[in-house]
Amino acid sequence: AQTVTQSQPEMSVQEAETVTLSCTYDTSESDYYLFWYKQPPSRQMILVIRQEAYKQQNATENRFSVNFQKAAKSFSLKISDSQLGDAAMYFCAYRTSWNNAGNMLTFGGGTRLMVKP
């Protein structure tokens, strides 16, 4: 079974600075998808960014980018120019590409990000 580990329970960053959240995963599969979801205090789950394992290029969405290291099974999220609205829980998630197994997400334990003004 796949597992996802987020080793940083809490992180803090100064407004306008850059922060990197770590995620590692364990899988025997060669093709899969990785995601970062944001959960603000409102409790919504918001998709931040997505990475397909077969793509070597790191995904980018505006101020959010990932560093995907397939061999190391590492998938970190970098937030540039941090804003107060970025304060939230961030979850890393894994999904197999093998549809016969279902398409469920396996989540890490989350990292709480605090943004200081």
Next chain:
Amino acid sequence: DSGVTQTPKHLITATGQRVTLRCSPRSGDLSVYWYQQSLDQGLQFLIQYYNGEERAKGNILERFSAQQFPDLHSELNLSSLELGDSALYFCASSSRGEQPQHFGDGTRLSIL
């Protein structure tokens, strides 16, 4: 707004009772997923339906059941409720299995 609608937003009930949580997926989405978020277990996958049929099962208790109806909405039934069932229950949907999942706002279930 993700387009996924969950009702009710909050539910307070007692041990031993039975409740039904409802989810309407985004227009056109055929897959529906249920997840449980609790303090001790984190975010866990419960069950997936695709176009009315069960697709995958996770750590779903036997006291819990779900179904997806012809109009694609889904219901999660929780019975013989225990204190430990208190959690936030999310529904998510996707158009096809490989597409990203979009989450509803969740139903917060409190067992007294």
